[in-house]
Structure formats: C-alpha cells, structure tokens
Amino acid sequence: MTFQKRMQKILQIIDELGEVDNRRLADELGVSEITVRRDLARMASDGHIYRTHGGAMKVEQLIKPVSFVNKTAVNIKAKDEICKRAAEEIVEGDIIFIDCGSTAFRLCQFIKNKKIKVITNSLPVVNELNGTAVSLNLIGGEIDQKRQAIHGSIAQEHIARYRASKAFLGIDGISGAGLFAGTESEASNTLAMTKQSSYTYILCDASKVGKETYLKFADLNLINAIITDYSGPETEKFELSGIRVLKSSKFFY
Structure with a gap:
C-alpha cells in the first residue's frame, strides 16, 4: 500500500474516531507501528493531523485552532x-x-x-x-x-x-x-x-x-x-x- 493510500485510510479512521493510537492504525493498515509513526510525522508536518503521545487526533478536536x-x-x-x-x-x-x-x-x-x-x-x-x-x-x-x-x-x-x-x-x-x-x-x-x-x-x-x-x-x-x-x-x-x-x-x- 502506498503512502497516499495509507494517508487516506488514516484520515478516514481519525475522522470517524477523533483520536486513535498507533497500534490500532497499524492493525487497520496491516503495517508496522514504525511505518505508522513515520506516516503520522509526515502528515503532521503537512498539517493534516495532530500528533499525540502514541497516536494522532483530528486537528479540530484540539482546543487550538487551524491557524496555529x-x-x-x-x-x-x-x-x-x-x-x-x-x-x-x-x-x-x-x-x-x-x-x-x-x-x-x-x-x-x-x-x-x-x-x-x-x-x-x-x-x-x-x-x-x-x-x-x-x-x-x-x-x-x-x-x-x-x-x-x-x-x-x-x-x-x-x-x-x-x-x-x-x-x-x-x-x-x-x-x-x-x-x-x-x-x-x-x-x-x-x-x-x-x-x-x-x-x-x-x-x-x-x-x-x-x-x-x-x-x-x-x-x-x-x-x-x-x-x-x-x-x-x-x-x-x-x-x-x-x-x-x-x-x-x-x-x-
């Protein structure tokens, strides 16, 4: 599965749950947690999601706004x-x-x-x-x-x-x-x-x-x-x- 396909799946999961941990994402995607962490770091850098300790969450779930x-x-x-x-x-x-x-x-x-x-x-x-x-x-x-x-x-x-x-x-x-x-x-x-x-x-x-x-x-x-x-x-x-x-x-x- 390419990064782009994994990203779409991750965004779908986070959109549904609001927040998700690395282990669940790894199970859902059928990849290692190392791959998940690398994908999340890249997505966070582009402003798609917000990294948490051990996972990720929707940007709008945070009390901080998109502008930040x-x-x-x-x-x-x-x-x-x-x-x-x-x-x-x-x-x-x-x-x-x-x-x-x-x-x-x-x-x-x-x-x-x-x-x-x-x-x-x-x-x-x-x-x-x-x-x-x-x-x-x-x-x-x-x-x-x-x-x-x-x-x-x-x-x-x-x-x-x-x-x-x-x-x-x-x-x-x-x-x-x-x-x-x-x-x-x-x-x-x-x-x-x-x-x-x-x-x-x-x-x-x-x-x-x-x-x-x-x-x-x-x-x-x-x-x-x-x-x-x-x-x-x-x-x-x-x-x-x-x-x-x-x-x-x-x-x-």
Missing part, C-alpha cells in the same frame, strides 16, 4: 533543526519557560525524554508533553482562543512566582533595533518570562530576522542567545550586542 497548526507547518524543517540545537542546551534538572510561539512548540518533540520541568502558557505544549518524562506547570489566566495561549495580568503574576534556569521563546521579528511582537499580550508574557529566567534563548527562523513589526517591546540586551538558521549580515549586529548566535546544523536560506 498552519503556523507550525511553515518553515518546519528549519524550525526542527533550530529546536534540535536548542534541545542540546537543555540538561536534566533544568526548569525552563516555553512560550506559545510556533517555533518553540517544535522543541517539545526533542525534550520528551528529559527529566526537566517546563513552565508554559501554551496549551499545545501541554498537550504535546503531557504523559512524558517532563514535569509540567501550566500558567493560569485568560485563554486566548486564537493563539491557544494564556495571557493577561493573572498569567504574569503566575510567571512572577517562579524562577527558571532557561527560557526558550519566540518572537515576531528581530533586527539590530531590537525585539518585535505582534501583540502587547505576547510581548508582556515574553518580558515576564525573561525577567524570571537566568538565561534567555530566542528561537528564530530566518524569516523573522530583519523583520520589524509595529510593536518593538525590548532592546537586544534583553536576551542572551539566539538559535537560528540565518547566516546573513544581521548576525554581526547580534554578536556586537553581546548575544551568542547559535546556528542550527542546516541552513535553509
């Missing part, structure tokens, strides 16, 4: 290489912040077996890491349905109660002028997390480098390191500002 899924599927190879590099910075016993960015979300797949604590305002991150070796702390407050994240003053009060060894955060843009966000609520959470972290990493694919939105929320000295697939002239500006520039293993731009 579509964001995670953009520049996915670059994001995965960035997050593989980021995972190398995380050691057992670390307490880390992960925000609601689509790149930061891709970090989850590389840290599931690490005995660490993750503090996050991202509902998709909680879904992805629940049931793994990772201990979770979900920030409380108002749910932003569009971003599937928790924002607001209560969220910031929650963040202020904890100290983290590291923070892995996303941004909408970064240039020599500073850090840029799409909304004030996201900027506020980012600022709160950096304040409570000993070391802050920005996870940023090349499409965000040199980009400036209407909202500049901080200077470059807010962060300690940037992990990116970008290798252009902006890199020198970051390094002159005292920021470590960590390159992903592959460049796509």
